[in-house]
Amino acid sequence: MKHPSGETLLDRILRILSAFDARRRQLSVAELSRLADIPLATTYRLVTQLSTEDILTRYPDGTVGLGMRLWELVARSxxxxxxxxxxxxxxxxxxxxxxxxxxxxxxxxxxxxxxxxxxxxxxxxxxxxxxxxxxxxxxxxxxxxxxxxxxxxxxxxxxxxxxxxxxxxxxxxxxxxxxxxxxxxxxxxxxxxxxxxxxxxxxxxxxxxxxxxxxxxxxxxxxxxxxxxxxxxxxxxxxxxxxxxxxxxxxxxxxx
Structure with missing residues (x-):
């Protein structure tokens, strides 16, 4: 599905996942929004959906990190x-x-x-x-x-x-x-x-x-x-x- 801006939902998800690296293992949703250049409300929605599938993990302090299911999928294939x-x-x-x-x-x-x-x-x-x-x-x-x-x-x-x-x-x-x-x-x-x-x-x-x-x-x-x-x-x-x-x-x- 394409957004009116021309980018797809997949484009946005990939930008969110790519925001994490060796120095940024945990990020707040606001930081993700800024790094991925996605509106904050949209970022909250996508983070919630990805967390439900364990692609992302929510920590007690409110930050977010990459989830175990993502590692599992990569490790398989x-x-x-x-x-x-x-x-x-x-x-x-x-x-x-x-x-x-x-x-x-x-x-x-x-x-x-x-x-x-x-x-x-x-x-x-x-x-x-x-x-x-x-x-x-x-x-x-x-x-x-x-x-x-x-x-x-x-x-x-x-x-x-x-x-x-x-x-x-x-x-x-x-x-x-x-x-x-x-x-x-x-x-x-x-x-x-x-x-x-x-x-x-x-x-x-x-x-x-x-x-x-x-x-x-x-x-x-x-x-x-x-x-x-x-x-x-x-x-x-x-x-x-x-x-x-x-x-x-x-x-x-x-x-x-």
């Missing part, structure tokens, strides 16, 4: 669930070796989306949590995937994010030089991109085991201290995990 299930043995192996943050991420709508993160008690600071979204050019796990996309997608990203042209990475130079280096070496490793004293390292997971036209469909990454004692082992371990996951997702045919 999201493509990320299959990827995460296949990746867990390899993420566990990486985590067992380094005892820092180990992450699985995918590209979604010009952003990197964290699908899974394993951490230990003494892990370094890390802003990425499960379901966190970040611009591709700001983190190693984004660059490792962007470098292995078709050229038109890379150019589209530059067009959509003109600020990327001014990016200069401490150890690799400008964005074009950095992506070229990642394509040549097969990994991204950047110091202090989001937090001082940390290093983010990432390798792509490909859509096929062989071929020149391979495309990254995910990335496995770690965040470690810059002076990490096992720094030299990070990339070989990540590459082994990536190859294992690629084989699990795209097994080679049995010889005849």
């Amino acid at each position: 999201s493509p990320a669930v299959s990827l995460r299930t296949a990746a867990m043995p390899f993420l566990d192996d990486v985590q067992a070796i380094f005892r820092q943050h180990t992450q699985l991420s995918v590209l979604d709508n010009h952003e990197v989306l964290v699908v899974e993160r394993l951490s230990s008690r003494n892990s370094v600071v890390n802003q990425a949590t499960v379901a966190t979204r970040m611009p591709l050019h700001t983190v190693s796990m984004g660059l490792a995937q962007l470098a292995f996309q078709p050229g038109y997608i890379v150019e589209e990203y530059f067009t959509t994010h003109p600020e990327v042209a001014d990016m200069n990475y401490p150890t690799t130079g400008d964005i074009h030089t950095t992506l070229t280096k990642i394509r040549r070496e097969g990994y991204a490793m950047l110091d202090g991109m989001l937090d001082d004293g940390t290093t983010g390292a990432a390798v792509p997971v490909f859509n096929t085991l062989t071929g020149r036209n391979r495309v990254a469909i995910a990335a496995i990454s770690v965040v470690v201290p810059e002076d990490f004692e096992q720094r030299s082992a990070v990339i070989p371990v990540l590459m082994a995990a990536s190859r294992g996951l690629s084989r699990a997702l795209h097994p080679l045919p049995e010889p005849t």
